[in-house]
Each structure stands twice: as structure tokens, then as C-alpha cells.
Amino acid sequence: MGSEQSHETRASFTKDHKDGYRYWADFDSEPFARGSFRLAFRGNVHGEGPRDGSFCVTKVFMKGTEYTTYFADWIPDFKASVKAARFAEIFTHNVLPSLQSVISTAEIEFVIPLIAKMESLSHFKVLGLFPINKDTSYIYPKECVAIEPYLDGKFEKFNSNCGYEDKTAAILNTFSHWTWHISGHRYLVCDLQGVRNGAKYILTDPSIHSRDGRFGMTDLGVVGMEQFLISHKCNTLCARLGLDNPLEDGTSGSRRGSHTVYNFQLADRDIVRANEGRTAHFTFLDPIVE
Incomplete structure (x- = not known):
């Protein structure tokens, strides 16, 4: 058996944040990558905007998770991408220019996904000729998926949401630290x-x-902030920006696993603290950027 055609989505619910167009995607029937909860498929986007025909990655929640069907399941991830992109825009325009004497990085950008519902699934075919059942191996009919531009280049993990950081990506670790500082300790962008x-x-x-756990399964609240700060050893860029770290103890974040941690994997006492936004290590301040 093989696949007769690609999976296809309907036009996206959300518009591209750069060009304002809605797009739909067709994509392979087999994933090329998988995480703990999602599968990634190669494909192409189509529509009336400038992205028509470009390569994309369509992301699908794995079967067997509680996040499998609805638009609402993608909202926390979508909002996290929008929020991270806003922080990155401010950092790129207002902070990076002041560091150009010591770094070469000129821009940090976050991809914001399009969210779309499935239109049609590929079909299995007998002897390569006659289409029979829809291929529901990975995707349900009318399931919602995320569509992102395909990132060309070496894909790397620069830090995690539980304290790991690649020390060679100093500017990105500084960016994560800066988001915590500039938001009055209310947010910390990580898992870069x-x-x-x-x-x-x-x-x-x-x-x-x-502070209030609004960004879904990978939002570990104040517990995640503490894990980042404990592991993060401030570099010269942090010092130039005047970033404080009340929990720095020299622990190397590189010794922590680079995998993503989910909030239900925390110890019970930490789940309670995260839900309550309770920490003994720092206070919440008036944000400079909300």
C-alpha cells in the first residue's frame, strides 16, 4: 500500500502576521520528525499571498494525547509565539544595537504559526491503483493543525524550559533572561x-x-523561572544590560537535559506553587514591557 495524494488543510483561521493573507497547506502522509506530543510533516503552502508555493512544516498533535482536535488546543501555543515575537522585536530594535561592538547577531525572530482545519486526508490504495480508506494513521478528519515556514539550515536547540542552555548561544540566553527582567518577572521566554x-x-x-500559567503545557510558571535562573550563569551581555539574577549559583545549565518538560511532570508541590504563582526567591515588579 502507498499514499495516493497528500493531506490537505482548509484555508487557515489565522492570517500570516507579515503579509495578512490566509493560506492552506498540502503535506506528506509520513512525518519527518516527532517530539513528545507532536509530529512534523513537510509540505507546501498555497494561497493568494507571497508565500504561495513555499515550503512549510505542518505540525499535528499525536494521537493518544488529550490535545488532538480543536482550534482551542492550539491557542496557548499560538499566543506564546505571538508574545515571544513581540519580545524579540523589541529586543532586536532597542537592545541588540547597543551590543553590536561585541556580538554579530542583528536580529532575533520567532515564527508565528497559521492554524488550520484539515480538509482532506490522503487515501491508501490497493496495488498502487485503487483508493480505499482514508489514511488516519496520524491525523483525524477535521483536526486542527499548525502550519509554519520551513526553516532552512541546521536546526539547533539553544536552551530548554527547565534550565538547559547552550553556552555558545550567549545572546539567546541573555534574551531569555532579559524577557524575565523587562516584564517585571512576569514572563520568561525560553525553550529556544x-x-x-x-x-x-x-x-x-x-x-x-x-505568573499565571497561561501558555499551556510547557509553561512551568514560577517553578520554570526558578529553574532557568538557578542554571543560568550570567555572561558579559547580561552584565552590559544590567540584568540581575537572584538565584545564580554557578550551576551549569549544560548538565541539564535539553528536552522539554511539561507542567504535569512537575512534583505535586511544584504544580501547586506554579498554579498559585508563589515563589520565595523574587517579587513581581511593574513591567517595562507587558
Whole structure:
């Protein structure tokens, strides 16, 4: 058996944040990558905007998770990407220019996904000729999926949401620290992964730790903030920006696993603290950027 055609989505619910168009995607029937809860498929986007015909990655929640069907399931991830992109825009325009004497990075950008509902599934075919059942191996009919631009280059994980950080990506670790500082300790953007193209980082699937746990399964709240701060050893860029770290103890974040941690994996006492936004290590301040 094989696949007769690609999976296809309907036009996206959300508009592209750059060009304002809605797009639909067709994509392979087999994933090329998988995480703990999602599968990634190669494909192409189509529509009337400038992205028509370009390569994309369509992301699908795995079967067997509680997040499998609805638009609402994608909202926390979508909002995290929008929030991270806003922080990155401010950092790129207002902070990076002041660091150009010591770094080459000129821009940090986050991909914001399009959310779309499935239109049609590929079919299995007998002897390569006669289509029979729809291929529901990975995707349900009318399931909602996320569509992102395909990132060309070496995909890397620069830090995690539980304390790991790649020390060679100093500017991204500083960016994560800066988001905590500039938001009055209310948010911390992390789990940074993507590609570097020259002086630009293009990142996808961020986690945001928030005071009230609004950003879904990878939002570990104040517990995640503490884990980042304990592991983060401030570099010269942090010092130039005057960033404080009340929990720095020299622990190397590189010794922590680079995998993503989910809020239900925390110890019970930490789940309670995260839900309550309770920490003994720092206070919440008036934000400079909300």
C-alpha cells in the first residue's frame, strides 16, 4: 500500500502576521520528525499571498494525547509565539544595537504559526491503483493543525524550559533572561530552538513561563523561572544590560537535559506553587514591557 495524494488543510483561521493573507497547506502522509506530543510533516503552502508555493512544516498533535482536535488546543501555543515575537522585536530594535561592538547577531525572530482545519486526508490504495480508506494513521478528519515556514539550515536547540542552555548561544540566553527582567518577572521566554542564518536567528515553538500559567503545557510558571535562573550563569551581555539574577549559583545549565518538560511532570508541590504563582526567591515588579 502507498499514499495516493497528500493531506490537505482548509484555508487557515489565522492570517500570516507579515503579509495578512490566509493560506492552506498540502503535506506528506509520513512525518519527518516527532517530539513528545507532536509530529512534523513537510509540505507546501498555497494561497493568494507571497508565500504561495513555499515550503512549510505542518505540525499535528499525536494521537493518544488529550490535545488532538480543536482550534482551542492550539491557542496557548499560538499566543506564546505571538508574545515571544513581540519580545524579540523589541529586543532586536532597542537592545541588540547597543551590543553590536561585541556580538554579530542583528536580529532575533520567532515564527508565528497559521492554524488550520484539515480538509482532506490522503487515501491508501490497493496495488498502487485503487483508493480505499482514508489514511488516519496520524491525523483525524477535521483536526486542527499548525502550519509554519520551513526553516532552512541546521536546526539547533539553544536552551530548554527547565534550565538547559547552550553556552555558545550567549545572546539567546541573555534574551531569555532579559524577557524575565523587562516584564517585571512576569514572563520568561525560553525553550529556544531554530536556525541561525548569518546574523539572524529564526526560532520556533518557544515556551513562556508566566505568573499565571497561561501558555499551556510547557509553561512551568514560577517553578520554570526558578529553574532557568538557578542554571543560568550570567555572561558579559547580561552584565552590559544590567540584568540581575537572584538565584545564580554557578550551576551549569549544560548538565541539564535539553528536552522539554511539561507542567504535569512537575512534583505535586511544584504544580501547586506554579498554579498559585508563589515563589520565595523574587517579587513581581511593574513591567517595562507587558
